[in-house]
Amino acid sequence: xxxxxxxxxxxxxxxxxxxxxxxxxxxxxxxxxxxxxxxxxxxxxxxxxxxxxxxxxxxxxxxxxxxxxxxxxxxxxxxxxxxxxxxxxxxxxxxxxxxxxxxxxxxxxxxxxxxxxxxxxxxxxxxxxxxxxxxxxxxxxxxxxxxxxxxxxxxxxxxxxxxxxxxxxxxxxxxxxxxxxxxxxxxxxxxxxxxxxxxxxxxxxxxxxxxxxxxxxxxxxxxxxxxxxxxxxxxxxxxxxxxxxxxxxxxxxxxxxxxxxxxxxxxxxxxxxxxxxxxxxxx
Amino acid sequence: xxxxxxxxxxxxxxxxxxxxxxxxxxxxxxxxxxxxxxxxxxxxxxxxxxxxxxxxxxxxxxxxxxxxxxxxxxxxxxxxxxxxxxxxxxxxxxxxxxxxxxxxxxxxxxxxxxxxxxxxxxxxxxxxxxxxxxxxxxxxxxxxxxxxxxxxxxxxxxxxxxxxxxxxxxxxxxxxxxxxxxxxxxxxxxxxxxxxxxxxxxxxxxxxxxxxxxxxxxxxxxxxxxxxxxxxxxxxxxxxxxxxxxxxxxxxxxxxxxxxxxxxxxxxxxxxxxxxxxxxxxxxxxxxxxxxxxxxxxxxxxxxxxxxxxxxxxxxxxxxxxxxxxxxxxxxxxxxxxxxxxxxxxxxxxxxxxxxxxxxxxxxxxxxxxxxxxxxxxxxxxxxxxxxxxxxxxxxxxxxxxxxxxxxxxxxxxxxxxxxxxxxxxxxxxxxxxxxxxxxxxxxxxxxxxxxxxxxxxxxxxxxxxxxxxxxxxxxxxxxxxxxxxxxxxxxxxxxxxxxxxxxxxxxxxxxxxxxxxxxxxxxxxxxxxxxxxxxxxxxxxxxxxxxxxxxxxxxxxxxxxxxxxxxxxxxxxxxxxxxxxxxxxxxxxxxxxxxxxxxxxxxxxxxxxxxxxxxxxxxxxxxxxxxxxxxxx
Numbered sequence: 001x002x003x004x005x006x007x008x009x010x011x012x013x014x015x016x017x018x019x020x021x022x023x024x025x026x027x028x029x030x031x032x033x034x035x036x037x038x039x040x041x042x043x044x045x046x047x048x049x050x051x052x053x054x055x056x057x058x059x060x061x062x063x064x065x066x067x068x069x070x071x072x073x074x075x076x077x078x079x080x081x082x083x084x085x086x087x088x089x090x091x092x093x094x095x096x097x098x099x100x101x102x103x104x105x106x107x108x109x110x111x112x113x114x115x116x117x118x119x120x121x122x123x124x125x126x127x128x129x130x131x132x133x134x135x136x137x138x139x140x141x142x143x144x145x146x147x148x149x150x151x152x153x154x155x156x157x158x159x160x161x162x163x164x165x166x167x168x169x170x171x172x173x174x175x176x177x178x179x180x181x182x183x184x185x186x187x188x189x190x191x192x193x194x195x196x197x198x199x200x201x202x203x204x205x206x207x208x209x210x211x212x213x214x215x216x217x218x219x220x221x222x223x224x225x226x227x228x229x230x231x232x233x234x235x236x237x238x239x240x241x242x243x244x245x246x247x248x249x250x251x252x253x254x255x256x257x258x259x260x261x262x263x264x265x266x267x268x269x270x271x272x273x274x275x276x277x278x279x280x281x282x283x
Numbered sequence: 284x285x286x287x288x289x290x291x292x293x294x295x296x297x298x299x300x301x302x303x304x305x306x307x308x309x310x311x312x313x314x315x316x317x318x319x320x321x322x323x324x325x326x327x328x329x330x331x332x333x334x335x336x337x338x339x340x341x342x343x344x345x346x347x348x349x350x351x352x353x354x355x356x357x358x359x360x361x362x363x364x365x366x367x368x369x370x371x372x373x374x375x376x377x378x379x380x381x382x383x384x385x386x387x388x389x390x391x392x393x394x395x396x397x398x399x400x401x402x403x404x405x406x407x408x409x410x411x412x413x414x415x416x417x418x419x420x421x422x423x424x425x426x427x428x429x430x431x432x433x434x435x436x437x438x439x440x441x442x443x444x445x446x447x448x449x450x451x452x453x454x455x456x457x458x459x460x461x462x463x464x465x466x467x468x469x470x471x472x473x474x475x476x477x478x479x480x481x482x483x484x485x486x487x488x489x490x491x492x493x494x495x496x497x498x499x500x501x502x503x504x505x506x507x508x509x510x511x512x513x514x515x516x517x518x519x520x521x522x523x524x525x526x527x528x529x530x531x532x533x534x535x536x537x538x539x540x541x542x543x544x545x546x547x548x549x550x551x552x553x554x555x556x557x558x559x560x561x562x563x564x565x566x567x568x569x570x571x572x573x574x575x576x577x578x579x580x581x582x583x584x585x586x587x588x589x590x591x592x593x594x595x596x597x598x599x600x601x602x603x604x605x606x607x608x609x610x611x612x613x614x615x616x617x618x619x620x621x622x623x624x625x626x627x628x629x630x631x632x633x634x635x636x637x638x639x640x641x642x643x644x645x646x647x648x649x650x651x652x653x654x655x656x657x658x659x660x661x662x663x664x665x666x667x668x669x670x671x672x673x674x675x676x677x678x679x680x681x682x683x684x685x686x687x688x689x690x691x692x693x694x695x696x697x698x699x700x701x702x703x704x705x706x707x708x709x710x711x712x713x714x715x716x717x718x719x720x721x722x723x724x725x726x727x728x729x730x731x732x733x734x735x736x737x738x739x740x741x742x743x744x745x746x747x748x749x750x751x752x753x754x755x756x757x758x759x760x761x762x763x764x765x766x767x768x769x770x771x772x773x774x775x776x777x778x779x780x781x782x783x784x785x786x787x788x789x790x791x792x793x794x795x796x797x798x799x800x801x802x803x804x805x806x807x808x809x810x811x812x813x814x815x816x817x818x819x820x821x822x823x824x825x826x827x828x829x830x831x832x833x834x835x836x837x838x839x840x841x842x843x844x845x846x847x848x849x850x851x852x853x854x855x856x857x858x859x860x861x862x863x864x865x866x867x868x869x870x871x872x873x874x875x876x877x878x879x880x881x882x883x884x885x886x887x888x889x890x891x892x893x894x895x896x897x898x899x900x901x902x903x904x905x906x907x908x909x910x911x912x913x914x915x916x917x
Contacts, residue, residue: 009708037745037812043746051741059732066699066728073706077642078713085868087899088644088709098651098700105696109689116689116739117682130675184675189515190608191672192748196814201744203674205609206514207602210675223823227748227816229508231515232436239870244576256743275603 567632
């Protein structure tokens with residue numbers, strides 16, 4: 001039974017929550033948002049920044065609700081005379097609050113899942129999609145996507161360009177403003193091709209062709225790291241790739257073709273997957 | 284009737300050391316290991332001396348060594364006696380193990396008293412928790428510098444793998460082992476667990492598994508992390524055999540522990556203890572137990588195939604020979620995702636069980652809390668492929684797994700609502716267990732919210748496999764499980780041991796741990812966002828400031844554990860201040876027992892009143908006691 005001068009706790013909490021959420025969300029969207037990963041290095045990366053901003057903005061009111069409530073409850077409802085054991089009121093639930101909670105959280109979750117699915121199915125968001133991609137950015141008919149095969153092995157990435165005589169190079173350069181189609185595979189164990197600034201991550205599984213799309217923007221240095229533990233030197237499996245202008249890329253790839261011409265002859269023919277004899281330990 | 288121990292002259296020390304106990308177990312374990320190694324050496328037709336000189340590179344010999352070693356250990360502990368006696372026609376009995384010895388000796392042998400097993404679990408798991416924590420300290424030491432190394436890459440990855448494997452394997456039973464085993468029987472009015480010998484078996488098997496894992500350092504360690512992905516595991520050194528042996532034994536232990544708890548809760552409740560009167564902790568144990576025995580066999584199967592790949596040259600996980608690396612990932616995470624809820628759910632139960640005591644109110648929304656726990660348990664079987672969002676498998680199923688993963692926040696939200704509702708207009712007492720429960724809400728809130736980033740595929744492309752996901756699961760597992768683990772220790776240890784823990788030291792421990800924990804793991808979210816992958820021995824020098832901050836905080840976190848250890852040693856071993864029977868003025872059944880608790884818990888089977896949380900109401904008069912003991916012969 002509420003005392004005569006019991007304040008309206010609920011209203012107070014709601015007001016505090018409103019203040020904290022509005023300020024917090026504004027800070028997240030306008031201050032933190034532009035700095036969120038992975039930056040604007042590619043169309044897909046920009047999409048991920050948007051996505052991260054939306055998620056962060058949504059999570060502020062949720063976190064604020066719990067934290068404001070907790071802070072308020074711990075201050076206001078604390079036991080002021082701990083020497084005497086007095087019980088609180090035996091409240092065992094409230095059907096309408098439970099219903100509202102259920103409805104609100106369901107709406108948030110369904111919105112998140114729907115939003116995420118739409119964003120994902122629009123362009124694949126730079127993630128690895130396996131051999132039969134279901135979501136690809138629209139390519140112009142005159143300009144087919146640039147195919148780049150990423151061959152991971154312990155402990156380096158090599159890149160093969162089927163459109164340029166199947167030349168295989170140890171360093172990656174990509175043309176700007178181009179749709180790139182990565183085919184990620186592995187020769188030994190599971191690796192993960194992570195081009196941070198491009199917003200690309202695709203696991204490299206042996207015997208699997210994992211496709212990921214990215215639409216590059218302007219010239220850029222890209223940190224490439226292996227993101228799946230792949231053995232002793234996993235920590236050293238990183239390198240830098242470059243997005244360069246289309247003209248520079250054309251020059252570079254021609255130079256590579258010439259430079260690696262002798263090696264290209266000895267390579268196995270271009271294929272989606274390769275099966276070198278596995279490194280097995282004797283029993 | 285009840286067996287009152289007749290005082291007999293104690294035999295001399297040497298006589299007490301001979302028999303089926305830990306000593307015999309260790310001796311037979313070593314003998315078994317040597318036998319296994321020998322058979323393995325014969326089997327492969329190679330001289331064993333050669334292999335033991337080169338750090339045991341013979342996988343068959345090592346696997347057989349582990350197997351026979353563990354079997355020998357269990358025989359030495361006396362687990363074979365009862366089956367053999369029964370086969371020879373002796374009648375079933377339990378009494379010999381329970382009333383036999385009151386001293387310290389019973390903690391070092393097969394004991395079927397659930398209270399003894401619980402203490403064994405608490406100490407045993409505590410030891411491995413500290414070893415795992417020490418690994419974490421060494422990991423953070425290495426990460427102080429981006430390019431100067433304290434450890435080699437191999438040692439570093441072994442530390443990472445041992446830390447993860449030990450924590451995930453051992454702490455799985457971290458709450459169920461000590462606290463469910465201790466608290467569930469009195470809470471439901473039973474005098475023992477359904478299968479007391481299996482209860483003891485799960486503990487000693489877990490300890491054997493822990494020793495198996497530690498032996499990896501003699502075989503070159505393993506460089507796979509706790510996930511042990513194939514085919515990396517297949518090409519790993521012999522240390523990986525220890526990983527397989529450890530996790531498979533943990534899987535067996537988990538399955539049996541889960542079955543034992545589930546059967547106990549389902550079939551051994553006292554008269555009047557209906558489903559709607561079960562304390563919420565018992566519900567969380569039931570949900571967790573179901574997850575345990577449904578998920579763990581998947582792990583055992585996955586590891587068995589891995590063991591066959593390594594020993595008899597099958598190719599389950601070898602692409603190009605008909606196998607697939609996806610197979611292991613799927614099997615592992617079909618186990619692995621329920622596993623993280625196995626770790627989290629008992630924490631929910633502890634928090635909701637302790638909150639009414641310290642807010643002096645009944646649990647708010649009992650049915651909602653129960654449905655939340657069961658909902659989490661059910662949904663956890665349908666989310667595992669969110670670990671494989673960028674792996675290239677089932678790309679068209681990603682929206683489904685995104686939805687199912689985010690749906691799991693609904694039942695988790697129920698727990699939060701019940702948490703908040705119970706505080707509403709309560710009379711909150713800031714005792715040490717209560718502080719840990721409140722910290723759970725704070726930590727798990729951030730763990731849960733960061734989980735949304737990982738469940739959303741576009742966002743997961745950035746955060747997957749980075750320090751972000753590492754920070755996320757430390758917030759949920761360490762912030763969720765370990766904090767509630769300490770809440771349970773501070774809450775129940777006075778009843779379990781009969782001695783008080785120092786409250787002042789407990790508060791120092793709490794605040795150091797809470798602040799250091801957040802200071803350690805919050806920067807890791809930022810590091811993950813900035814692009815630092817997990818499990819790397821070297822990193823971009825621009826990340827050094829944040830890494831150093833995290834390392835120093837981690838060391839303080841380590842110091843907070845030492846404060847706890849000091850508290851335990853000081854309060855329980857040196858000062859030994861006897862605890863009151865009910866220091867928290869709790870109204871749950873286990874606190875109504877006398878301290879120290881008699882061997883058979885109850886004189887008579889209790890009759891439960893209809894309210895598990897009678898706070899703020901007039902006490903219901905105790906019902907007419909029932910004479911017949913629960914659960915048949917004790």
